[in-house]
Amino acid sequence: MKVTIVGAGNVGATCADVISYRGIASEVVLLDIKEGFAEGKALDIMQCATDTGFNTRVIGVTNDYSKTANSDVVVVTSGIPRKPGMTREELIGINAGIVKSVVENILKYSPDTIIVMVSNPMDTMTYLALKSTGLPKNRIIGMGGILDSSRFRTYLSLALDKPANDVSGMVIGGHGDTTMIPLTRLASYNGIPVSQFLSEEVLQKVAADTMVGGATLTGLLGTSAWYAPGASVAFLVDSILNDQKRMIACSVYVEGEYGQSDICIGVPCIIGKNGVEEILDIQLNDKEKALFAKSADAVRAMNDALKTILA
Numbered sequence: 001m002k003v004t005i006v007g008a009g010n011v012g013a014t015c016a017d018v019i020s021y022r023g024i025a026s027e028v029v030l031l032d033i034k035e036g037f038a039e040g041k042a043l044d045i046m047q048c049a050t051d052t053g054f055n056t057r058v059i060g061v062t063n064d065y066s067k068t069a070n071s072d073v074v075v076v077t078s079g080i081p082r083k084p085g086m087t088r089e090e091l092i093g094i095n096a097g098i099v100k101s102v103v104e105n106i107l108k109y110s111p112d113t114i115i116v117m118v119s120n121p122m123d124t125m126t127y128l129a130l131k132s133t134g135l136p137k138n139r140i141i142g143m144g145g146i147l148d149s150s151r152f153r154t155y156l157s158l159a160l161d162k163p164a165n166d167v168s169g170m171v172i173g174g175h176g177d178t179t180m181i182p183l184t185r186l187a188s189y190n191g192i193p194v195s196q197f198l199s200e201e202v203l204q205k206v207a208a209d210t211m212v213g214g215a216t217l218t219g220l221l222g223t224s225a226w227y228a229p230g231a232s233v234a235f236l237v238d239s240i241l242n243d244q245k246r247m248i249a250c251s252v253y254v255e256g257e258y259g260q261s262d263i264c265i266g267v268p269c270i271i272g273k274n275g276v277e278e279i280l281d282i283q284l285n286d287k288e289k290a291l292f293a294k295s296a297d298a299v300r301a302m303n304d305a306l307k308t309i310l311a
């Protein structure tokens with residue numbers, strides 16, 4: 001199985017690293033526009049093979065899309081990350097042009113691939129990829145909800161003082177500081193509602209910390225995060241390549257689900273070899289429905305900005 005990752009920066013290289021050491025794909029191609037950069041990252045990752053015991057072949061190329069031919073999955077991480085004080089939405093002006101040209105190049109050599117969108121603002125970049133390529137909606141998947149859910153579970157585990165893997169929880173809605181919706185009502189500690197262990201006040205703080213999870217890291221690091229984002233992409237790619245049919249919150253094109261149409265937004269999906277195999281239209285309460293509608297409005301407004309940017 002072959003995976004191409006466009007953008008060999010922090011997130012792209014971390015994702016290549018996790019995919020390799022977990023043996024998720026037999027071949028990983030890293031592509032970047034910076035001369036020699038992807039080649040260097042690929043060689044560095046390959047030199048872990050004997051110590052960590054993997055056999056994935058990692059290849060780096062400078063803007064040579066012919067080497068990406070026949071990829072089963074292509075991950076798009078090319079573009080600029082935010083700096084402290086910025087929102088993800090402010091990246092749209094530069095990243096929209098990059099994403100549009102990258103997906104066109106990808107499809108010339110891998111017309112049947114499944115595209116995983118990472119570049120921000122991710123929901124809008126996913127929508128852009130879908131609209132500009134005309135690909136069926138099952139083959140364009142935005143990665144955000146899985147990362148937000150990991151952060152949610154981490155903050156819950158810290159509040160509970162219990163292992164994160166014993167905590168379940170999901171974040172839906174847009175992948176933005178004010179648009180994501182951590183579903184505290186449905187979160188559980190080994191099947192038991194977390195509300196039996198944590199006060200409403202603590203749960204509200206967990207939700208608030210989750211929503212600004214990316215901004216907090218950007219403030220600490222000076223650029224946005226990469227370890228958890230890279231691992232989240234690898235988890236998603238694993239579910240596609242190995243047809244795991246995991247239930248993962250992904251940004252996908254909705255046509256009536258959750259009362260919304262013609263946007264890409266985070267909802268629970270079944271992810272397998274065909275990409276998005278099912279969207280689960282779970283029952284939300286009135287408060288959650290209102291939050292989802294507000295989130296969708298914000299995502300739609302950002303999509304509208306594409307018309308001016310790409311005109």
Ligand SMILES: NC(=O)C1=CN([C@@H]2O[C@H](COP(=O)(O)OP(=O)(O)OC[C@H]3O[C@@H](n4cnc5c(N)ncnc54)[C@H](O)[C@@H]3O)[C@@H](O)[C@H]2O)C=CC1
Pocket residue numbers: 006007008009010011012031032033034037077078079080081082091095098102117118119120122143144147175223224225226229
């Ligand atoms: N969806 C999500 O959950 C997350 C999204 N992100 C987003 O991912 C993107 C990448 O973040 P980082 O890896 O931290 O940035 P980075 O700056 O470390 O890497 C980006 C790479 O893209 C390359 N690039 C730029 N234009 C290109 C083009 N036309 N073709 C190929 N490569 C190109 C750059 O040379 C650079 O190496 C950002 O937009 C960031 O906001 C980051 C973390 C999580």
Ligand SMILES: O=C([O-])CC(=O)C(=O)O
Pocket residue numbers: 081082088120147213214215218224225229
């Ligand atoms: O915060 C950012 O800009 C990058 C990102 O999407 C995340 O880490 O969630």
